[in-house]
Amino acid sequence: MSDNTASDAASNAYEFSVSELAQSLKRTIEDTYGHVRVRGELGRVTIAKSGHCYLDIKDEKAVINSIIWKGTMNRLAMRPEEGMEVIVEGRLSTYPGRSNYQLIIEKLELAGEGALMALFEKRKKMFAAEGLFAAERKRDLPFMPQVIGVVTSPTGAVIRDILHRIEDRFPAHVILWPVLVQGDKAAEQIAGAITGFNHADGFPRPDVLIVGRGGGSLEDLWCFNEEVVVRAAANSAIPIISAVGHETDWTLVDYVVDYRAPTPTGAAEVAVPVLHEWLTTIEDYGVRLRRGLGRSVTEKKTKLSASRLPRLENLLAVPRQRLDVAGAKLGTPGRLLESARQKLASLKLPRPSRIFDPAARRLELAKTRLRPADIQKQISVTQDRLKLFGGRADRVMSARLERLDDRLKRASGLLEAYSYQGVLKRGYALVTDEAGKVIRSKDTPDSGDAVTLTFADGDRAAVIGGGSVKSKPKTPKPAKKLATGQGDLF
Secondary structure (H helix, E strand, O other), X not given: OHHHHHHHXXXXXXXXXXXXXXXXXXXXXXXXXOOEEEEEEEEEEEEOOOOOEEEXXXXXXXXXXXXXXXXXXXXXXXXXXXXXXXXXXXXXXXXXXXXXXXXXXXXXXXXXXXXXXXXXXXXXXXXXXXXXXXXXXXXXXXOOOOEEEEEEOOOOHHHHHHHHHHHHHOOOEEEEEEOOOOOOOHHHHHHHHHHHHHOOOOOOOOOEEEEEEOOOOOOOOHHHHOHHHHHHHHOOXXXXXXXXXXXXXXXXXXXXXXXXXXXXXHHHHHHOOOHHHHHHHHHHHHHHHHHHHHHHHHHHHHHHHHOOOOOHHHHHHHHHHHHHHXXXXXXXXXXXXXXXXXXXXXXOOOOHHHOOOHHHHHHHHHHHHOOHHHHHHHHHHHHHHHHHHHHHHHHHHHHHHHHHHHHHHHHHHHHHHHOHHHHHHOXXXXXXXXXXXXXXXXXXXOOOOEEEEEEOOEEEEEEOOOOOOOOOOOOOOOOOOEOOEOOEEO
């Protein structure tokens, strides 16, 4: 009974194909878990070329394969990263081709503000370790920018506040680069705007950039914490002012820019000076300058009037005396003319027969051309030439004497360096025999020979005593008395 009954029951069961069973399981799981909310930590995160994101959600005991379709990825407020603690919403489905189930994510958010702050601190440490927050990287803002670039939303209150404040303080040319300031695409647009301003093409390149948005939660401002935005700001060649959120809101962009303003209005105040204040300052400088110049001119006039200027006669007295002395040396034109006439009279006049001789005619013409003014001019030119030649001769003679003096000093130095007198001054003595011949060896003189010792300050007579032993000893000679006195034995 039991065996037959079991056999009949088995033969009456419905036979599923593999695909039918897989699809049945898929429908059952999707109907049962059509909407789920899961909390966990992101493990493997891979973004395919198609734009889909494949990732794992895990905890201490289990792992669920998950997927985020491309369209959902574009709507996410933040980009998923490995290690993030998140809360996801979606539906559970299966993949029949591999007989596994997967979670299709439709919404992703960080698991509370604590997880956001943990990720914020992690990225902050990473950028700080790279030196992006170093104080030496900060640049001075331009004092009076002509063009200001603004990266923000075109519809928010931020751009209106910035334009109004700049117009009130110091009107300048403002260029707006409209971007999203919240959402998944916001980070790429903000980074692209900063890069675009640095590579300005078809519009003026700004002197300074303002990157900002209004206040919001940490999640709303998260796009300014993305790596792509931080690195774009760090690589900017244009100084940047950040104005993100309120004064208490800090993002990673605030640490890397050149100046952080508490509000967008504060950013506009930092970017430009106050025009009417500078006009007042310049006017005050002008008044002070005019007053200073006036006082200086008055003081000079007072000093000039107080000083006693010399009389014109006293100033011209010395030049007049010099002129009189020079005139006395030159002589009067009448004297010069009389001297010339005497010389002319002493000349032998030609005979009447030679009056028509060309040479004699030229001589007569030359005599008639002699005028006092010409003679005075000739004397002046000759004196100038004599003074010129005398000055040149003095300079040449002085230079030659200096050269000869240098040569003499060098020769004297060499003579003194090579002279034996210099050696004697250092403690040596020159030994000579009676004939005045220099003794160069200890074996040359015999015992009892008279010698002369020459020191630096004079001569001294001496006698050789205790000479060296030779093969044929000689009878020692008696010491002689020299004119300089009795010799010393040594």
